[in-house]
Amino acid sequence: MKIFSSAKSYLLKNRLLIGIVVALACVTTACFLNRGNASAASVPDEVDYNYHIRPILSDRCFKCHGPDANKREADLRLDTEAAAYAALKDNPKLHAIVPGDLDNSAVWLRITTKDTAELMPPVESNLKLTEHEIALIEKWIKQGAKYKPHWAFIAPTTPKLPEVSDEAWPKNEIDRFTLAKMDENGLSPNEEADKERLLKRVALDITGLPPSFELQERFLKDKSENAYEKVVDELLKSKHYGEKMALPWLDAARYADSHGYQDDGLRTMWPWRDWVIHAFNQNYGYDKFVTWQLAGDLLVKQQGKKADDPAAKEMMLATGFNRNHKITQEGGVIDEEYRIEYVTDRTNTYGKTFLALTYECAKCHDHKYDPILQKDYYSAFAFFNQVPEKGLFGTIDANFADPPNMKITTKDVKDILKFVNKTDTAAVLVMVMQDKDTLRPTHILNRGNYDQLGDVVTANMPNFILPFNPKKYPQNRLGLAQWMLDPKNPLTARVFVNRVWQEFFGRGIVKTVGDFGMQGELPSHPQLLDWLAVDFRTHGWDIKRLVKQIVLSATYRQSSVITKEHLSKDPENVFLARAPRMRLPAELVRDLVLASSGLLNPEIGGPSVKTYQPKGLWESATSGRGILKTYVQDHGDSLYRRGMYVFIKRTVPPPNMLIFDASNRDQCEVKRSRTNTPLQALLMLNDPTVLESARVLAEKLTLEKSSVDDKISKAFRQIVCRQAKPKELDVIRKYFDEEKTALAKAPQKATKLLSVGEAPQARIPDRPSVAALMQTILMVYNLEEVIMK
Amino acid sequence: MKNEFLENRLNINRRHFLGKMTAGIGSVALGSLLVPDLFKGSGDDSDALPLGIPHFAPKAKRVIYLFQNGAPSQYESFEYKPMLNKMAGEELPASIRMGQRLTGMTANQAKFPLVGSHFKFAQYGQSGMWMSELFPNIANIADDLCMIKTMNTEAINHDPALTFMQTGAQQGNRPSMGAWASYGLGSENKNLPAFSVLLSRGKGNGQGVYSKLWTNGFLDSTHQGVVFSSGEEPILYLNDPAGTDRSARRKMLDNLSELNNMAYDDFGDPEIKAKVQQYEMAYRMQTAVPELTDLSKEPDHIIKMYGPECLVPGTFAANCLLARKLSEAGVRFVQLYHQGWDQHGNMVGEMPLQAKDTDRASAALITDLKQRGLLDETLVIWGGEFGRTNYSQGTATKDNYGRDHHPRAYCTFMAGGGVKPGTVYGETDDFGYNIVRDPVHINDFHATVMHLMGLNHEKLTYKHLGRRYRLTDVAGKVIPGLIA
Numbered sequence A: 001m002k003i004f005s006s007a008k009s010y011l012l013k014n015r016l017l018i019g020i021v022v023a024l025a026c027v028t029t030a031c032f033l034n035r036g037n038a039s040a041a042s043v044p045d046e047v048d049y050n051y052h053i054r055p056i057l058s059d060r061c062f063k064c065h066g067p068d069a070n071k072r073e074a075d076l077r078l079d080t081e082a083a084a085y086a087a088l089k090d091n092p093k094l095h096a097i098v099p100g101d102l103d104n105s106a107v108w109l110r111i112t113t114k115d116t117a118e119l120m121p122p123v124e125s126n127l128k129l130t131e132h133e134i135a136l137i138e139k140w141i142k143q144g145a146k147y148k149p150h151w152a153f154i155a156p157t158t159p160k161l162p163e164v165s166d167e168a169w170p171k172n173e174i175d176r177f178t179l180a181k182m183d184e185n186g187l188s189p190n191e192e193a194d195k196e197r198l199l200k201r202v203a204l205d206i207t208g209l210p211p212s213f214e215l216q217e218r219f220l221k222d223k224s225e226n227a228y229e230k231v232v233d234e235l236l237k238s239k240h241y242g243e244k245m246a247l248p249w250l251d252a253a254r255y256a257d258s259h260g261y262q263d264d265g266l267r268t269m270w271p272w273r274d275w276v277i278h279a280f281n282q283n284y285g286y287d288k289f290v291t292w293q294l295a296g297d298l299l300v301k302q303q304g305k306k307a308d309d310p311a312a313k314e315m316m317l318a319t320g321f322n323r324n325h326k327i328t329q330e331g332g333v334i335d336e337e338y339r340i341e342y343v344t345d346r347t348n349t350y351g352k353t354f355l356a357l358t359y360e361c362a363k364c365h366d367h368k369y370d371p372i373l374q375k376d377y378y379s380a381f382a383f384f385n386q387v388p389e390k391g392l393f394g395t396i397d398a399n400f401a402d403p404p405n406m407k408i409t410t411k412d413v414k415d416i417l418k419f420v421n422k423t424d425t426a427a428v429l430v431m432v433m434q435d436k437d438t439l440r441p442t443h444i445l446n447r448g449n450y451d452q453l454g455d456v457v458t459a460n461m462p463n464f465i466l467p468f469n470p471k472k473y474p475q476n477r478l479g480l481a482q483w484m485l486d487p488k489n490p491l492t493a494r495v496f497v498n499r500v501w502q503e504f505f506g507r508g509i510v511k512t513v514g515d516f517g518m519q520g521e522l523p524s525h526p527q528l529l530d531w532l533a534v535d536f537r538t539h540g541w542d543i544k545r546l547v548k549q550i551v552l553s554a555t556y557r558q559s560s561v562i563t564k565e566h567l568s569k570d571p572e573n574v575f576l577a578r579a580p581r582m583r584l585p586a587e588l589v590r591d592l593v594l595a596s597s598g599l600l601n602p603e604i605g606g607p608s609v610k611t612y613q614p615k616g617l618w619e620s621a622t623s624g625r626g627i628l629k630t631y632v633q634d635h636g637d638s639l640y641r642r643g644m645y646v647f648i649k650r651t652v653p654p655p656n657m658l659i660f661d662a663s664n665r666d667q668c669e670v671k672r673s674r675t676n677t678p679l680q681a682l683l684m685l686n687d688p689t690v691l692e693s694a695r696v697l698a699e700k701l702t703l704e705k706s707s708v709d710d711k712i713s714k715a716f717r718q719i720v721c722r723q724a725k726p727k728e729l730d731v732i733r734k735y736f737d738e739e740k741t742a743l744a745k746a747p748q749k750a751t752k753l754l755s756v757g758e759a760p761q762a763r764i765p766d767r768p769s770v771a772a773l774m775q776t777i778l779m780v781y782n783l784e785e786v787i788m789k
Numbered sequence B: 001m002k003n004e005f006l007e008n009r010l011n012i013n014r015r016h017f018l019g020k021m022t023a024g025i026g027s028v029a030l031g032s033l034l035v036p037d038l039f040k041g042s043g044d045d046s047d048a049l050p051l052g053i054p055h056f057a058p059k060a061k062r063v064i065y066l067f068q069n070g071a072p073s074q075y076e077s078f079e080y081k082p083m084l085n086k087m088a089g090e091e092l093p094a095s096i097r098m099g100q101r102l103t104g105m106t107a108n109q110a111k112f113p114l115v116g117s118h119f120k121f122a123q124y125g126q127s128g129m130w131m132s133e134l135f136p137n138i139a140n141i142a143d144d145l146c147m148i149k150t151m152n153t154e155a156i157n158h159d160p161a162l163t164f165m166q167t168g169a170q171q172g173n174r175p176s177m178g179a180w181a182s183y184g185l186g187s188e189n190k191n192l193p194a195f196s197v198l199l200s201r202g203k204g205n206g207q208g209v210y211s212k213l214w215t216n217g218f219l220d221s222t223h224q225g226v227v228f229s230s231g232e233e234p235i236l237y238l239n240d241p242a243g244t245d246r247s248a249r250r251k252m253l254d255n256l257s258e259l260n261n262m263a264y265d266d267f268g269d270p271e272i273k274a275k276v277q278q279y280e281m282a283y284r285m286q287t288a289v290p291e292l293t294d295l296s297k298e299p300d301h302i303i304k305m306y307g308p309e310c311l312v313p314g315t316f317a318a319n320c321l322l323a324r325k326l327s328e329a330g331v332r333f334v335q336l337y338h339q340g341w342d343q344h345g346n347m348v349g350e351m352p353l354q355a356k357d358t359d360r361a362s363a364a365l366i367t368d369l370k371q372r373g374l375l376d377e378t379l380v381i382w383g384g385e386f387g388r389t390n391y392s393q394g395t396a397t398k399d400n401y402g403r404d405h406h407p408r409a410y411c412t413f414m415a416g417g418g419v420k421p422g423t424v425y426g427e428t429d430d431f432g433y434n435i436v437r438d439p440v441h442i443n444d445f446h447a448t449v450m451h452l453m454g455l456n457h458e459k460l461t462y463k464h465l466g467r468r469y470r471l472t473d474v475a476g477k478v479i480p481g482l483i484a
Helices: A002-013 A018-033 A049-060 A081-085 A106-112 A131-142 A173-184 A195-207 A213-221 A227-237 A240-252 A270-281 A286-302 A310-323 A335-355 A374-384 A410-415 A477-485 A492-505 A526-538 A543-552 A564-569 A586-597 A617-621 A636-640 A678-686 A688-703 A708-720 A726-745 A747-754 A767-781 B002-019 B082-086 B136-140 B158-167 B177-185 B246-267 B270-293 B300-306 B316-328 B347-371 B442-452
Strands: A091-095 A405-408 A428-431 A442-445 A453-457 B062-069 B121-124 B129-132 B145-152 B195-201 B226-228 B333-339 B378-383 B387-392 B403-406 B410-415 B423-425 B435-437 B462-464 B467-469
Touching: A049 A131, A106 A131, A173 A526, A173 A543, A195 A213, A195 A227, A195 A240, A195 A543, A213 A227, A213 A708, A227 A240, A227 A543, A240 A270, A240 A335, A240 A543, A270 A310, A270 A428, A286 A310, A286 A477, A286 A492, A310 A405, A310 A428, A335 A374, A335 A477, A335 A492, A374 A442, A374 A453, A374 A477, A492 A526, A492 A543, A526 A543, A586 A688, A586 A708, A617 B195, A678 A688, A678 B270, A688 A708, A688 A767, A708 A726, A708 A767, A726 A747, A726 A767, A726 B246, A747 A767, A767 B246, B062 B158, B062 B177, B062 B316, B062 B347, B121 B136, B129 B136, B136 B347, B145 B435, B145 B442, B177 B195, B177 B333, B177 B442, B195 B316, B246 B270, B270 B316, B300 B316, B300 B347, B316 B333, B316 B347, B347 B378, B378 B442, B387 B410
Parallel strands: B062 B333, B062 B378, B145 B423, B195 B226, B195 B333
Antiparallel strands: A405 A428, A442 A453, B121 B129, B145 B410, B378 B410, B387 B403, B462 B467
């Protein structure tokens, strides 16, 4: 904390305030825990390249002494052992690193010199090494400066299950790994969560919906040993499972209902979204799920299927994944500039979604940190560069699905694509993938510019992941899918398993779910990640099985109570000695409100809906062209669809979603932020959807023959998913009584309150009572606990 | 050395602190919507302090960016090129065009006939700045302006050009300037967002705006620009529902926090305490924001200055007045977008309308700030996303013509906030087509604006997907010639 005390005097000298210092102190404490076990304040006995050194070298040195040959300084690279041990090019008597010999290691001399002209990293880079980092490097060189390959690029093998302190705690293999980590870090697991809270958590995690009143009752009464597993099985069978699983996939696939640039016209990709839900519900293996999306069209050809073959249609539809990127309709754009942009988007999305690599960083030059060369970027680009498409196909509303596309007719929906929720008679066009008959040559684009053509490359993937053997795989998207699913591919299974884990625990085992490269975080539980990855792959890439393993683990079932010990030892909950307490994603906030009031329309799929939205948002931003220039709200049942069906116009995304950190679907996104802002409070207090839900539930309960206390208890239980405590009920009841008295004195206020929303009002003469109950329910909706799981 | 070290620590800490706010423990929304009380010592009520620690003393504490969306023609506003009138109808010399790429709208045009301004120019102020007759009020404050003639960009279409101007990159979901300012400096006012956005529409050909122009990108979503709308509800979901008044709301919140505190006793999660604070802040915003956005109580001389249109909600004039009030109240970055500047045709008909909508209020805003002693610490920026061609799109007739997009040179002016007043910076050739002296690329412009705000554009970074991102990406240099 020496740094901190000097910072303090600096701050005070500069008349900055104590408050900042205090705040920084809290943060500094948290920083040290940030890298999990990687950076304890003391230097470990054995310094490991992957865990201790590479993160430092990568972050501070590789930009100039790494894989990018064009920007390499002094012709020195420190990312490979051979280069770091070799004689320096500009002074062959010296070596950057001499294992075990500090005094002859130029690296050591340059990071510790007092001469600012010599110091590394250079002063002008704005990068510095901390004393702790220098101490780590010192010890590493002394211990022989051993390099190791990057963990993520070595194929996972099944690790041995670790010894644990308490054999009785683990319920499955997951728990052995987490408990071993807790043991290492002096933590012990929380108790199992109480049944009510556990049920709420697992129901929301699997279906995205709160448990019904009936399910709550049933589960509480079921005293059998496997009561929880029975509920899990039931939830996994729910058709809402597919919706919940689809949600993060739609973020990765940047799914939206408009084209995204400037005029931002309508597109009709929703049948593809319906397919994703269907695929999860049918529990397609991840191998099939991925292959169809990447190469369904090529699979149809390879299997010699006819276009009207049922499987062929479904395979074609799945390829919509790669057409969800934004498309311009701005008159006057240069066609090729935008066509290249679309291929770029596909390439970047592929890298992030399937490989968790920041491919986009190698578009204009070799990657600065990972061994992805610019040539590698365009070799991957070549797979996606064969679509017979245009940068600018037509003006707005000329077409909702630029070619290549497929037509889905009413007959298709009746006979084949039964999961597509098309209710009107018009056929719907969906953009899909196709390759040109003659291959389009792919050039390296100098500095990433569409019109600066460099060398021609062919479709390929880098050797450091897994050599792409053209004898083994066709050089097209189908080959790409096969290469990904090769048991020797080190990334595919790990990346997906890690993202599924994130859905349940709020953070991935690798926290940077979109970056498994050198700059990504190290896994908090590397062996667990490998165990899960291998287990997943060798069990048919079975997604439901994976989900079940996770939710049945003792780790998942813990209570989320946070103790002082947790806060001091593991504030970020890296070691999972408690269940995470997390706010629901935007869509689920809406779902919970609608479901608990009984308003929810559980229909699955179909065209997206336009629900209540503050006036004028689309109109004030439009170019004035296209049918989306004005917002035409839907009515009736459509108003009560789940959050994932709320219409996403990319240039003006739905505010109730954005305020709760939903993706704007501009680009592939694999991790949302989770903020806590006053705008969220305003939304929960004033949004017509919440108010209407409160009103409808109040009316329903008022019509029931029960006491006021019973009504309040029931509302509480439906919304919070647990029984209220007596002291909670006291506060709520007191509030209800006061509201009722106040509203009885001002019945016109009651009438106004009850006027919200389009759902028909129940005929109840005692309006102040209903209105008071509505206010009470609104308050309950605003409890912090409600939208947390 | 020691200072550098400390400076670096502070920078890292600040970055960490801001970066960690959501995941952090007991974190509250910061940046755009923060609670500065946490950072202020009690009893200090001197000038509101920024959350972030500037890298050095800022000249501009706040920015008001009057974005002219669609690209106003420089030739009918601030770029006097009599050569174009002399050579009207003649072909643009290839030696001038030098292979400049063209948009799809004029790429197939057989001829590129030069066309001069239909409107008269004269010199104004001590500085003798040339101004077109369409902007008499701005002309009157010429000596307050720092006029850049040599802004330039690589984009030739609206969407990428606007995105470049606002986020430093043509493509990609990168944070907007205002979001960077919010991230770097935080808010000055506990009841208002640090980054506020106001939209208006003129009478000319328009191109729309997109929420990605005020996006937080990969920064925390608390740094997202908050749109103030002109309707009855200045911020989305701000108004209490019909039938609820302030005291009823207060009562609900009091009970709510009692219940939430019970939950805290159960769970011990500091997020619960943070949530209670957010509800309190929301409550305060509900009072503070409508008071601020109510323009009806402005004195007569102010209404006169901005023009009667300023009382019509949603006009550029109303937004200028609102911008002054927001800025005065401590909003770090107020971004206006005024649409309608895309004159591919009918320059003669539309340009005067667009100018009329903006001239008076723009000048009034600068004068108003000056009279309040705020101009020194408030940077006002006025300009679009690229320039327009010196040749006519379509045929130029005696009475009318149009101009296509031109990325190589265009005008933007700034005032206050530490810029050099009464200055013309940079020079283009006699055709206004190419820059002959002192170019200001968008990256340079961003670097300079950040510098004025006390931020080193190379040091204000955010690590995302393994890379440290900046508003200026990998380029940009501060332009000393713009700074007083």
